[in-house]
Amino acid sequence: MLAVxxxxxxxxxxxxxxxxxxxxxxxxxxxxxxxxxxxxxxxGVLVQGRGTTSSPDAGYIGEFFSSVVAAASxxxxxxxTATNITTISLTAGDWDVWxxxxxxxxxxxxxxxxxxxxxxxxxxxxDSLFSGLNITVINxxxxxxxxxxxxxxxxxxxxxxxxxxxxxxxxTKVSGGIYARxxx
Numbered sequence: 001m002l003a004v005x006x007x008x009x010x011x012x013x014x015x016x017x018x019x020x021x022x023x024x025x026x027x028x029x030x031x032x033x034x035x036x037x038x039x040x041x042x043x044g045v046l047v048q049g050r051g052t053t054s055s056p057d058a059g060y061i062g063e064f065f066s067s068v069v070a071a072a073s074x075x076x077x078x079x080x081t082a083t084n085i086t087t088i089s090l091t092a093g094d095w096d097v098w099x100x101x102x103x104x105x106x107x108x109x110x111x112x113x114x115x116x117x118x119x120x121x122x123x124x125x126x127d128s129l130f131s132g133l134n135i136t137v138i139n140x141x142x143x144x145x146x147x148x149x150x151x152x153x154x155x156x157x158x159x160x161x162x163x164x165x166x167x168x169x170x171x172t173k174v175s176g177g178i179y180a181r182x183x184x
Contacts, residue, residue: 009033056182058091063182065090067161071102071141074173075163082122082164085115085176089158094184095151099161101176102143111135111167115146117178119157124164143176150183 009028016022026033037045049062056062067086069075077083085101101115114132116125124130131146151159161178 011035059093059182061182061184065180066177068177069175071104071173071175074102074104074175077163077165077172077174079165079167079172082124082162083174084122085161085163085174086178087158087160088178088180089156090151090153090180092153092155093182095153095159095180096148096183097151097159097178097180098148099146099176099178100143101146101161101163101174102141103163103165104141104173104175105135105167106171106173111165111172113144113172113174114164115144115174115176116162117146117149118160118162119151121158121160122162130164146176151180 007028009026009030012023012025012027014023014025024035026035039045050056055064065088067088069086075083075085088097090097097117099115099117101113103111103113105111112132112134114124114130116130118125118129129147129149131144133142133144135142146161151157159178159180161176163174163176165172165174
């Protein structure tokens, strides 16, 4: 053990009662203290994941959110208009967010469809931040994945799954899902 003579910060270990978690924590006079876990040499640190299929508690690494709009409830997207498909609300933290979009076009030709995730409502992003497809077939249903984005949030935020289409006639219904996993 490495001892520091003038130390003001420390590690606390607390046991607990049945059904409650034991705790390793950091204490001390500093306001914000990170706990470092360091292996020796190239050994690193192993952290065991959950042994169930449930998502970790709110605020913990691995926390998961999703929102899916089924094809039967698809959102009509007007030509040349960015439209929100669905949203999720995330808390402060580091998040990986991704999605998928399915387009059902009826009576349309030359359809260009784009999809993305963003913290801006119905705003077409830079070309490097969306996926899309161009089709010339009438009465088609097809889908694609939208690029994963990292969101480092200092407070609560709404994240949007949005789409844009440009077509020559007919209607275009869009469905899909947005998914988020807390990284830290």
